[in-house]
Amino acid sequence: MKIAFVGKGGSGKTTLSSLFIRHLAAAGAPVVAVDADINQHLGAALGLEEAEAAALPAMGDRLPLIKDYLRGSNPRIASAETMIKTTPPGEGSRLLRVSENNPLYDACAREVELDGGTVRLMVTGPFTDADLGVACYHSKTGAVELYLNHLVDGRDEYVVVDMTAGSDSFASGMFTRFDITFLVAEPTRKGVSVYRQYKEYARDFGVVLRVVGNKVQGQDDLDFLRAEVGEDLLVTVGHSDWVRAMEKGRPPRFALLEDANRRALHTLQAAADATYELRDWERYTQQMVHFHLKNAASWGNERTGADLAAQVDPGFVLGEGVATPA
Ligand SMILES: Nc1ncnc2c1ncn2[C@@H]1O[C@H](COP(=O)(O)OP(=O)(O)OP(=O)(O)O)[C@@H](O)[C@H]1O
Ligand SMILES: [Mg+2]
Numbered sequence: 001m002k003i004a005f006v007g008k009g010g011s012g013k014t015t016l017s018s019l020f021i022r023h024l025a026a027a028g029a030p031v032v033a034v035d036a037d038i039n040q041h042l043g044a045a046l047g048l049e050e051a052e053a054a055a056l057p058a059m060g061d062r063l064p065l066i067k068d069y070l071r072g073s074n075p076r077i078a079s080a081e082t083m084i085k086t087t088p089p090g091e092g093s094r095l096l097r098v099s100e101n102n103p104l105y106d107a108c109a110r111e112v113e114l115d116g117g118t119v120r121l122m123v124t125g126p127f128t129d130a131d132l133g134v135a136c137y138h139s140k141t142g143a144v145e146l147y148l149n150h151l152v153d154g155r156d157e158y159v160v161v162d163m164t165a166g167s168d169s170f171a172s173g174m175f176t177r178f179d180i181t182f183l184v185a186e187p188t189r190k191g192v193s194v195y196r197q198y199k200e201y202a203r204d205f206g207v208v209l210r211v212v213g214n215k216v217q218g219q220d221d222l223d224f225l226r227a228e229v230g231e232d233l234l235v236t237v238g239h240s241d242w243v244r245a246m247e248k249g250r251p252p253r254f255a256l257l258e259d260a261n262r263r264a265l266h267t268l269q270a271a272a273d274a275t276y277e278l279r280d281w282e283r284y285t286q287q288m289v290h291f292h293l294k295n296a297a298s299w300g301n302e303r304t305g306a307d308l309a310a311q312v313d314p315g316f317v318l319g320e321g322v323a324t325p326a
Helices: 013-026 050-054 059-071 103-108 142-149 167-172 189-205 218-232 241-247 259-278 281-304
Strands: 002-007 031-036 109-114 117-123 158-163 180-185 209-213 233-236
Touching (some): 002 013, 013 031, 013 117, 031 142, 059 103, 059 142, 103 109, 103 117, 167 281, 180 189, 180 218, 180 259, 189 218, 209 218, 209 259, 218 233
Parallel strands (some): 031 117, 031 158, 209 233
16 A cells, blocks of 8 residues: 655644554554655654664665666666656566565665564655755655556555655656545644645545544644545544654653554554555556656656657556566
8 A cells, every 4th residue: 555644844744654654563564664755854753863864865866776777678768867757667667566675675775673563764865945846857756756656565565655745746646646645734724725735636636635633632623624624534633742752752662652543543544445445557557657748748858858758658557467577
């Protein structure tokens, strides 16, 4: 399953991503955690020391390696230089699994020990001002998008991405890559305005969007969120002393997380798991092609000097049945 946490800056994306990752790891599930947020804090939220977090390899710095590995022997992709973030896989491309070992994980992932399990963590690397504009050749999240577009994931294994609700993910199609998107919203007008914008983009693409209320205190907060987002409100989380203790550098055992918050994490997992039945690999592949053609026409062809539409393998559908070449 591919799961995104999005929302306004400071809403609690990283906090809730990290709790969900801890919850999955404690349940023994294979997990790849991805930090694609502007402020790179997921490593710290998973308990890494500052120096450890700073030493994580940045996916954004390893794009040539990622592209070279993923294009494999795909004859439609002549070189890593002509592969852009939306270039879809086709026959000959290397596909990825959540749990396998491969050169991409070797280069970009590090294991993080959590209570009850180990997860793989990958980070885009810190964003610069240049990353925050429109669709960009050097986009940090491009590496994550390539990863997701080549990933064949199954039930009971999880990729959890902590990311912003920014224009970059709408332009590239990144926002369509998830089985479910959890939009973290504080019970404020600003918090729900990001929800409205996201919902607008998501409407035409079958994106499953559920709101997770955060820092919700009492009935008035709950009523506000219900009134603003209606049925899309999945669950709410209140202030967590467990989180606060962790932020003081004294992480309690995960088993000591407050009951209400533990139940909320179960609700998130149940909602994610339920989307498995909605899986449609054909649509998933069509959407990546759609956004690739859009990006090719708007900047990619010009930037690479190639006709990037020719990279699309018309007969290819990503999915469990597709074999990856050795
Ligand atoms: N439920 C909670 N209980 C206690 N503290 C919380 C909770 N949710 C978030 N916080 C605190 O609020 C602050 C912002 O949360 P967090 O970093 O998760 O937000 P974010 O959306 O990832 O922000 P950014 O946009 O900066 O990446 C952090 O200090 C975090 O510890
Ligand atoms: Mg964050």
